[in-house]
Amino acid sequence: MGSLSKTDSFLEAVKDRRSLYALAAESPVPDSRIEEIVKHAVTWAPSTYNVQSARAVVVFKENHHKLWDIVKKHMADVPLEGGMRGYMDGRIAAWRSSYGTVLWFEDQTALDGLAEKNPMIGGMLTEWSDHSSGMHQFIVWTALESEGLGANLQHMNFHPGITAEIKSTWDLPEAWKLKAQLVFGKPQEEAKEKTFEPIEKRVLVKA
Numbered sequence: 001m002g003s004l005s006k007t008d009s010f011l012e013a014v015k016d017r018r019s020l021y022a023l024a025a026e027s028p029v030p031d032s033r034i035e036e037i038v039k040h041a042v043t044w045a046p047s048t049y050n051v052q053s054a055r056a057v058v059v060f061k062e063n064h065h066k067l068w069d070i071v072k073k074h075m076a077d078v079p080l081e082g083g084m085r086g087y088m089d090g091r092i093a094a095w096r097s098s099y100g101t102v103l104w105f106e107d108q109t110a111l112d113g114l115a116e117k118n119p120m121i122g123g124m125l126t127e128w129s130d131h132s133s134g135m136h137q138f139i140v141w142t143a144l145e146s147e148g149l150g151a152n153l154q155h156m157n158f159h160p161g162i163t164a165e166i167k168s169t170w171d172l173p174e175a176w177k178l179k180a181q182l183v184f185g186k187p188q189e190e191a192k193e194k195t196f197e198p199i200e201k202r203v204l205v206k207a
């Protein structure tokens, strides 16, 4: 049996990362391995001028439940039409009954410090910090799935009440801007079939 090259193993892992939504509150790996993966991503993912503004909070067990209870509480104030209420309640219940969540933040204090030193790039820093946060999220999402977990990426930070209560619950600095929530657990289903736009339209090569 031939072994994959380092590049091919990486590309396989990239392909194997999918959005999985039916997740049990179990993990095939110890929590310490999940922590190690998040720390690895936060150490090695690139950031603008090496500003290292990414922050992550990993919640398990009652902290994970607390997170999704906060989301449920605040979502009750959001007007939802027709079947959307039941749909949203179902989604929140599924996130809550998963194994854990990585909360992704960007530290505005670090970004402001960089903008002060480099006024020329100040106007770009929010966008670049989002790019860098996405890279961190992708690394962890891909690595967790390589470990046999499933994950899906959420953005409940659109709601200021959710963001505020998350920060007060875990005593997080005001300057940490919540960007995304990566929910993970033991997969209970295969990923849905994915369709693709023609690659020729999406990648142009000018040799």
Ligand SMILES: Cc1cc2nc3c(=O)[nH]c(=O)nc-3n(C[C@H](O)[C@H](O)[C@H](O)COP(=O)(O)O)c2cc1C
Pocket (backbone or CB within 6 Å): 017, 018, 019, 020, 152, 153, 154, 155, 191, 194
């Ligand atoms: C920047 C970004 C934001 C996303 N936001 C959400 C989200 O808020 N909720 C969700 O269920 N999926 C979200 N997704 C997942 C996408 O819907 C999913 O990646 C896409 O449909 C392709 O499916 P795959 O992840 O299985 O390859 C997001 C993905 C990206 C890259």
